[in-house]
Amino acid sequence: xxxxxxxxxxxxxxxxxxxxxxxxxxxxxxxxxxxxxxxxxxxxxxxxxxxxxxxxxxxxxxxxxxxxxxxxxxxxxxxxxxxxxxxxxxxxxxxxxxxxxxxxxxxxxxxxxxxxxxxxxxxxxxxxxxxxxxxxxxxxxxxxxxxxxxxxxxxxxxxxxxxxxxxxxxxxxxxxxxxxxxxxxxxxxxxxxxxxxxxxxxxxxxxxxxxxxxxxxxxxxxxxxxxxxxxxxxxxxxxxxxxxxxxxxxxxxxxxxxxxxxxxxxxxxxxxxxxxxxxxxxxxxxxxxxxxxxxxxxxxxxxxxxxxxxxxxxxxxxxxxxxxxxxxxxxxxxxxxxxxxxxxxxxx
Numbered sequence: 001x002x003x004x005x006x007x008x009x010x011x012x013x014x015x016x017x018x019x020x021x022x023x024x025x026x027x028x029x030x031x032x033x034x035x036x037x038x039x040x041x042x043x044x045x046x047x048x049x050x051x052x053x054x055x056x057x058x059x060x061x062x063x064x065x066x067x068x069x070x071x072x073x074x075x076x077x078x079x080x081x082x083x084x085x086x087x088x089x090x091x092x093x094x095x096x097x098x099x100x101x102x103x104x105x106x107x108x109x110x111x112x113x114x115x116x117x118x119x120x121x122x123x124x125x126x127x128x129x130x131x132x133x134x135x136x137x138x139x140x141x142x143x144x145x146x147x148x149x150x151x152x153x154x155x156x157x158x159x160x161x162x163x164x165x166x167x168x169x170x171x172x173x174x175x176x177x178x179x180x181x182x183x184x185x186x187x188x189x190x191x192x193x194x195x196x197x198x199x200x201x202x203x204x205x206x207x208x209x210x211x212x213x214x215x216x217x218x219x220x221x222x223x224x225x226x227x228x229x230x231x232x233x234x235x236x237x238x239x240x241x242x243x244x245x246x247x248x249x250x251x252x253x254x255x256x257x258x259x260x261x262x263x264x265x266x267x268x269x270x271x272x273x274x275x276x277x278x279x280x281x282x283x284x285x286x287x288x289x290x291x292x293x294x295x296x297x298x299x300x301x302x303x304x305x306x307x308x309x310x311x312x313x314x315x316x317x318x319x320x321x322x323x324x325x326x327x328x329x330x331x332x333x334x335x336x337x338x339x340x341x342x343x344x345x346x347x348x
Contacts, residue, residue: 001023001027001028001029001030001079001080001081001083001347002030002032002073002074002077002079002081002082002083002101003016003019003020003029003030003031003032003033003083003085004032004033004058004070004082004083004084004085004089004092004093005031005032005033005058005085005086005089006033006034006058006060006066006085006086006088006089007033007034007086008033008034008035008036008041008043009041009043009193009242010192010193011108011192011193011269011270011271012085012086012108013033013041013043013044014043014047014168014270015085015108015142015165015270016031016085017043017044017046017047017168018047018165018166018168018270018339019083019163019339019343020051020053021047021051021336022166022336022339022340022343023051023340023343024340024341024343024344024347027051027081027347028052028054029051029052029053029054030053030054030055030056030077030079031044031053031054031055031056032055032056032057032058032070032073032077033055033057033058034057034058034059034060035055035057038057040055046244046245047168047245056073056076056077058070058073060088063088063092066088066089066092067092067095067096070092070093070096071096074096074098074099079098079101080101080102081101081102081103081104081347081348082098082101082102082103082104083104083105083106083140083346083347084103084104084105084106084136085106085108086106086107086108086109087107087110087111087125087129088111090105090106090107090132090136091128091132093105093136094132094135094136095132095135097135102137102138102347102348103135103136103137103138104136104137104138104139104140104346104347105136105138105139105140106139106140106141106142106163107139107141107142107146107150107266108142108266109142109146109197109264109265109266109289110125110126110129110146110149110266111125111129112125112126112129113149113264113266114196114197114264115196115263115264116196116197116263126153129153130153130154133153133154133155136159137159138159138160138161138346139155139159139160139161140161140162140163140342140346141160141161141162141163141266141267142162142163142165142266142267143162143164143165143266143267143268143289143290144162144267144291145265145266145267145287145288145289145290145291146266146267146289147160147162148288148291149288161342161345161346162342163339163342163343163346164267164268164333164334164335164338164339164342165267165268165269165270165273165334165339166270166273166334166335166336166338166339167270167273167274167276167277167334168245168248168270168273168274169245169246169248169249169252169274169277169278170245170249170277171249171253171277171278171279172246172249172250172253172278184216184217184218185217185218185219185220186210186214186217186218186219186220186256186257186310186315187219187220187221187222187254187255187256187257188206188207188210188219188220188221188222188255188256188257188258188259189221189222189223189224189251189252189254189255189257189258189259190203190222190223190224190225190258190259190260190261190271191224191225191248191251191252191258191260191271191274191275192224192225192262192269192271193225193226193227194223194225194226194227194228194229194230194233194239195227195228195229196263197262197263197264197265198225198261198262198263199261199262199263199285200223200229200233200261202261202263202285203221203223203237203259203261204221204234204237206259206261206299206303207219207221207236207237207259209303210303210306210307213307214307214310214311217310220238221236221237221238222237222238222240222251222254222255223237223238223239223240224240224243224248224251224252225239225240225241225242225243226239226240226241226242248274249274249277249278252274252275252278252280253278253279253280255275255280256280256281256315256319257280257281257282257283257306257319258272258275258280258281258282258283259282259283259284259299260272260275260282260283260284260285261285261299262285262287263285263287264287264289265287265289265290266289267289267290268289268290268330268334269289272284273330273334276326276330279323281318281319281322281323281326282297282322282326283297283298283299283302283303283306283322284297284298284299285298285299285300286298286299286300292329293329294325294328294329296321296322296325297322297325297326297329302322305318306318
């Protein structure tokens, strides 16, 4: 099994790390990815997966170099299955072909779903995806929303599969909170890269709204993660920088409410599942990747309920209701066993 990953931080390698941790029996794994200082990036040493991973360096600084490097990797590894993760590796692998190997493509959010670029480049990305759709044996979407987008490109049902995300952290003991939480202070947070896809501006706007509507409450804001733009974060937003999985769990457990503001996703984000695993109530931005999201757990309708709960001293009741609604929405679908079963169907 050869995994193609063109980045060294962020959600894609975390998702791939989860796939490998939950691998069905009979698979060995090689990860082709950019190396940092001559060694695999730190993300591959984190987590608690027991599956052994072999690493090869993939030069991805330009598309031409990425294709040339991939050609050599395919000869070197001679895989039975190639799993390309995200749009550019998916394009490179489908252009080159995988020989006799089974070729699986997971977009981890199609590039044409981006909202930080104009209509013209999105149209180009869509055209490329449509042109290459017949060159993968399986499109393994990250969720039902991405599967809908794939159908719109012309993928037939017999080549579509869904791999559910799973949490990347374990709930720490510190997440066990007392039954009643003080409401003189409210700590909210977001998890991910400080980048347009996660929309830090939307998070900042929500924090400012909470501070405006709760003048007697100290609203603390925490961004769990980092990124090239994080140095421009306002002084009243605590940016933690990149964390280990244990560090992520500890930071999430310190929150009263998790606010997920991503402008686009492939599916129910791993960050949302991490917050769920840590026992934190969640308000998420409604996006097509999460069809049928109950309105009261979305930021549009749910924030007013949160404000009223804090004002009236019923934060715990609100949190319990929020957790119950999320439990109904997630419905036990995002578990390691569900992922392992799906991967067995995808990899063959």
